Amino acid sequence: MPTSxxxxxxxxxxxxxxxxxxxxxxxxxxxPGTMICSVETDKTTVDYESMDEGYLRKTLLSAGSxxxxxxxxxxxxxxxxxxxxAYLEKAIQKNAEQMxxxxxxxxxxxxxxxxxxxxxxxxxxxxxxxxxxxxxAAVYSPASAxxxxxxxxxxxxxxxxxxxxxxxxxxLARKIAEATGVPLSEVSGTGPQGRxxxxxxxxxQPAPAPAATASSATKTAKAEGPVQRPLYGSLAPILxxxxxxxxxxxxxxxxxxxxxxxxxxxxxxxxxxxxxxxSGLRNQLNRSPGYKISVNDIVTKASAFALRQFPQVNxxxxxxxxxxxxxIDICVAVSIEGGLITPILRDADMKGLxxxxxxxxxxxxxxxxxxxxxxxxQGGTFTISNLGMYGVDEFTAIINPPQCAILAxxxxxxxxxxxxxxxxxxxVMKLTLTSDHRAIDGALAAQxxxxxxxxxxxxxxxxx
Amino acid sequence: METNFDIVIIGSGPGGYVAAIKGAxxxxxxxxxxxxxxxxxxLNWGCIPTKALLKSAEVAVTLKHASDFGLTAENITVxxxxxxxxxxxxxxxxxNGVQFxxxxxxxxxxxxxxxxxxxGIIEVVAADGARTNIxxxxxxxxxxxxxxxxxxxxxxxxxFITYRNALDSREQPKKLLIIGAGAIGVxxxxxxxxxxxxVHLVEMLPQLLPIEDEEVAKALLASFKKxxxxxxxSTQVQEVKATGPGVIEAKxxxxxxxxxxxxxxxxxxxxxxxxxxxDLGLEQVGVKLDERGFIKVDEFQETTVKGIYAIGDVAGKQxxxxxxxxxxxxxxxxxxxxxxxxxxxxxxxxxxxxQPQVASIGLTEKACKEKNVAxxxxxxxxxxxxxxxxxxxxxxxxxLIFGAKYGELLGAHIIGSEATEMLAxxxxxxxxxxxxxxxxxxxxxxxTLSEAVMEAAADSHGMAAHI
Numbered sequence: 001m002p003t004s005x006x007x008x009x010x011x012x013x014x015x016x017x018x019x020x021x022x023x024x025x026x027x028x029x030x031x032p033g034t035m036i037c038s039v040e041t042d043k044t045t046v047d048y049e050s051m052d053e054g055y056l057r058k059t060l061l062s063a064g065s066x067x068x069x070x071x072x073x074x075x076x077x078x079x080x081x082x083x084x085x086a087y088l089e090k091a092i093q094k095n096a097e098q099m100x101x102x103x104x105x106x107x108x109x110x111x112x113x114x115x116x117x118x119x120x121x122x123x124x125x126x127x128x129x130x131x132x133x134x135x136x137a138a139v140y141s142p143a144s145a146x147x148x149x150x151x152x153x154x155x156x157x158x159x160x161x162x163x164x165x166x167x168x169x170x171x172l173a174r175k176i177a178e179a180t181g182v183p184l185s186e187v188s189g190t191g192p193q194g195r196x197x198x199x200x201x202x203x204x205q206p207a208p209a210p211a212a213t214a215s216s217a218t219k220t221a222k223a224e225g226p227v228q229r230p231l232y233g234s235l236a237p238i239l240x241x242x243x244x245x246x247x248x249x250x251x252x253x254x255x256x257x258x259x260x261x262x263x264x265x266x267x268x269x270x271x272x273x274x275x276x277x278x279s280g281l282r283n284q285l286n287r288s289p290g291y292k293i294s295v296n297d298i299v300t301k302a303s304a305f306a307l308r309q310f311p312q313v314n315x316x317x318x319x320x321x322x323x324x325x326x327x328i329d330i331c332v333a334v335s336i337e338g339g340l341i342t343p344i345l346r347d348a349d350m351k352g353l354x355x356x357x358x359x360x361x362x363x364x365x366x367x368x369x370x371x372x373x374x375x376x377x378q379g380g381t382f383t384i385s386n387l388g389m390y391g392v393d394e395f396t397a398i399i400n401p402p403q404c405a406i407l408a409x410x411x412x413x414x415x416x417x418x419x420x421x422x423x424x425x426x427x428v429m430k431l432t433l434t435s436d437h438r439a440i441d442g443a444l445a446a447q448x449x450x451x452x453x454x455x456x457x458x459x460x461x462x463x464x
Numbered sequence: 465m466e467t468n469f470d471i472v473i474i475g476s477g478p479g480g481y482v483a484a485i486k487g488a489x490x491x492x493x494x495x496x497x498x499x500x501x502x503x504x505x506x507l508n509w510g511c512i513p514t515k516a517l518l519k520s521a522e523v524a525v526t527l528k529h530a531s532d533f534g535l536t537a538e539n540i541t542v543x544x545x546x547x548x549x550x551x552x553x554x555x556x557x558x559x560n561g562v563q564f565x566x567x568x569x570x571x572x573x574x575x576x577x578x579x580x581x582x583x584g585i586i587e588v589v590a591a592d593g594a595r596t597n598i599x600x601x602x603x604x605x606x607x608x609x610x611x612x613x614x615x616x617x618x619x620x621x622x623x624f625i626t627y628r629n630a631l632d633s634r635e636q637p638k639k640l641l642i643i644g645a646g647a648i649g650v651x652x653x654x655x656x657x658x659x660x661x662x663v664h665l666v667e668m669l670p671q672l673l674p675i676e677d678e679e680v681a682k683a684l685l686a687s688f689k690k691x692x693x694x695x696x697x698s699t700q701v702q703e704v705k706a707t708g709p710g711v712i713e714a715k716x717x718x719x720x721x722x723x724x725x726x727x728x729x730x731x732x733x734x735x736x737x738x739x740x741x742x743d744l745g746l747e748q749v750g751v752k753l754d755e756r757g758f759i760k761v762d763e764f765q766e767t768t769v770k771g772i773y774a775i776g777d778v779a780g781k782q783x784x785x786x787x788x789x790x791x792x793x794x795x796x797x798x799x800x801x802x803x804x805x806x807x808x809x810x811x812x813x814x815x816x817x818x819q820p821q822v823a824s825i826g827l828t829e830k831a832c833k834e835k836n837v838a839x840x841x842x843x844x845x846x847x848x849x850x851x852x853x854x855x856x857x858x859x860x861x862x863x864l865i866f867g868a869k870y871g872e873l874l875g876a877h878i879i880g881s882e883a884t885e886m887l888a889x890x891x892x893x894x895x896x897x898x899x900x901x902x903x904x905x906x907x908x909x910x911x912t913l914s915e916a917v918m919e920a921a922a923d924s925h926g927m928a929a930h931i
Contacts, residue, residue, distance in 0.1 A: 170896055170897030170898070171896075171897060171898050171899050171901070171902050172870055172872040172897035172898070172899055173897060175870040175871070175872075175899065176870060179869075179870070190804045190805065197897055198872070198897050199805070
């Protein structure tokens with residue numbers, strides 16, 4: 001007689017689990033106490049021990065895939081070659097119905113529903129991240145990876161709004177909006193029936209934020225008379241205040257960074273990098289006519305190199321899965337009028353320093369001119385923010401989700417150090433990595449930063 | 465007579481009467497003041513009667529070429545007075561049509577000359593001298609323009625005439641000098657030449673139809689020469705003098721500073737129009753004029769006095785009937801509170817009804833160059849159109865100018881048999897902000913001349929099928 005094996009509930013809070021590995025092959029005999037499979041729960045990885053005896057005839061979940069608790073994952077039969085096809089069909093259907101019924105009803109008559117005590121072999125999270133390439137793990141190819149990212153609809157910056165409803169706009173208005181990154185859904189059309197025309201797109205100003213409270217309060221005050229402090233009496237400032245409307249960009253920055261800061265369990269790791277070798281290399285590089293390689297260019301290049309070595313850092317935390325990105329698309333934070341934007345250097349690891357430097361320069365120029373196309377700032381897998389030029393010693397940056405890490409680069413400073421007994425001077429720079437602990441553990445962050453430090457202190461390795 | 469109105473419009477041309485209808489449609493009580501025929505110059509002395517004349521010319525030309533179509537037409541005689549009569553009859557019918565429309569929309573038509581007395585008050589002096597004061601919440605001035613007078617061309621209706629005299633003069637000139645090769649000059653040149661008058665067409669600027677695309681003007685010049693019109697471009701009229709009734713001596717100075725002496729029996733002066741602003745009391749109420757004498761208006765046609773609007777020729781820019789109507793619509797929209805934008809003057813089409821016809825909208829190639837706009841140009845000659853060949857009108861071409869960056873239609877220029885009708889879809893394309901793709905992917909019926917439009921759009925990106 002065939003029996004169903006369901007995804008066990010291995011911890012009180014577990015709602016679903018990822019089947020890390022089958023420990024028994026189809027056709028093999030299982031006895032009570034045999035470890036059937038490893039399951040990643042929300043907390044740890046647990047081996048699942050069978051209470052039944054029988055032959056594992058069919059596995060319904062491949063390694064790396066997830067299933068909800070009580071979802072059918074395998075079929076067991078008493079006899080080695082017993083026909084279970086009829087049972088399978090019914091079991092799948094019944095299980096699907098039960099699952100659809102919000103799992104309210106307990107699975108009836110299924111012995112394996114309550115598993116034996118799990119053998120908790122809590123392997124460290126990074127391991128599971130390391131091998132758990134996720135259900136969509138594919139052969140690396142920039143193009144396919146790009147397509148996958150594009151269709152994934154990762155929330156991105158830039159006030160991308162859902163274009164569910166039809167937006168009435170002229171073909172020209174659409175083309176201009178597309179090229180200039182104006183969100184059509186936010187443009188109010190002045191054509192017939194609100195159709196958006198060229199003029200509307202070209203004169204589009206991001207809507208001023210609801211400075212409503214302030215301005216309406218002012219209005220009320222004005223109506224009553226020349227009262228200087230409308231709302232808070234003596235608490236209000238005596239000198240006139242200036243209300244700056246929160247534009248779309250500031251709104252987006254505010255929303256996304258607040259979201260990030262509130263929701264991400266971040267931690268910070270800082271390292272000091274000896275810049276002696278790098279400065280020397282940079283001087284050499286810049287003697288080559290036509291190039292002006294900045295420290296930031298080299299940091300970007302080295303980061304791309306390090307991300308290739310530590311792909312776990314180059315991931316996106318997507319709730320169900322941690323997606324390791326095959327492309328290394330590095331966002332470079334650029335301060336622009338009214339805010340900041342992070343243009344993306346695509347496939348940074350595949351570009352030589354010269355090309356990389358030129359592309360970053362072009363992107364920065366475009367960003368400052370407000371001419372970035374949406375694909376030039378939407379997406380990205382890792383971000384670098386550099387405040388070195390402002391004389392900043394070190395700082396921490398806020399992650400741009402779903403990215404899992406951001407590198408904050410401080411300025412170059414001279415310091416004294418002891419070479420044996422002799423005090424010497426050298427140039428150093430501090431790097432701080434902010435990591436999302438859900439995807440990156442402390443050790444990994446340290447290893448990544450250490451790898452990056454080694455690369456920057458031995459920049460000739462970048463030639464490898 | 466009712467004397468209180470929401471909107472009072474002075475002048476019943478295509479600006480005034482269309483505005484009156486729009487105002488009535490918006491629920492306003494409207495009066496229309498006219499001192500001459502309803503419909504203004506356009507219906508009575510311009511657009512419509514000239515088209516009637518030109519049709520006669522086209523029929524004459526067609527008959528001349530009857531043998532090309534396997535027909536024989538012999539002893540064709542031009543009965544010039546009857547041609548003029550037909551034109552007058554057409555004008556009259558159209559004017560009656562306006563009368564009917566006014567009645568239908570319950571618009572009060574007041575006959576007489578209007579004068580602004582104060583803001584909101586108009587005095588109308590009827591033909592019999594009776595004076596009536598009319599009160600209006602809003603006033604629209606749509607009094608049009610008239611030929612500018614030049615001392616060297618003393619208009620007498622016989623030796624020196626304007627388009628207006630030409631429209632009701634029943635005597636066909638034998639040798640005609642036309643000064644000015646704008647739309648009026650060119651149309652009359654075609655008309656008289658087709659009926660057998662020896663025509664000399666003089667233009668000071670380097671091309672016929674100076675505002676049209678250079679390439680189109682060149683094609684027209686070639687066609688006119690072939691038809692036998694004597695064209696002189698970059699040529700100045702040095703002296704023109706009537707030495708007797710029907711004997712006028714003219715001296716021209718061409719581009720090469722060569723003097724040309726002509727003796728003609730009539731001179732048609734087709735240069736310069738001046739706004740009709742006199743005796744309207746504008747100064748009295750504070751309506752200001754611009755440096756060229758046209759009434760100064762804002763985007764919504766409002767003059768320097770609130771509640772007084774001006775539209776059409778009297779307000780300057782392109783002196784075209786359809787532009788006047790568009791401005792009338794804008795002014796009414798402003799009055800009724802629904803105006804969003806003023807008239808987009810880049811979207812005013814131009815049409816000239818000689819054969820081959822010339823029609824255009826938007827920028828010329830030269831204007832694009834001057835504005836430093838990167839363009840992609842597509843052309844399609846009617847010689848490659850099956851329909852054009854079948855109807856025997858293979859002259860001309862369609863030329864479309866698109867922005868290089870976004871592919872939007874910047875300008876459309878057509879010269880050919882039905883150019884003025886073919887232009888319509890391009891006006892729509894521009895209004896809807898279409899790009900070359902929408903035009904080239906719109907399936908055009910076969911066989912039509914309009915296929916050339918689709919092909920020209922495709923040609924702009926090297927994708928035309930039939931060239």
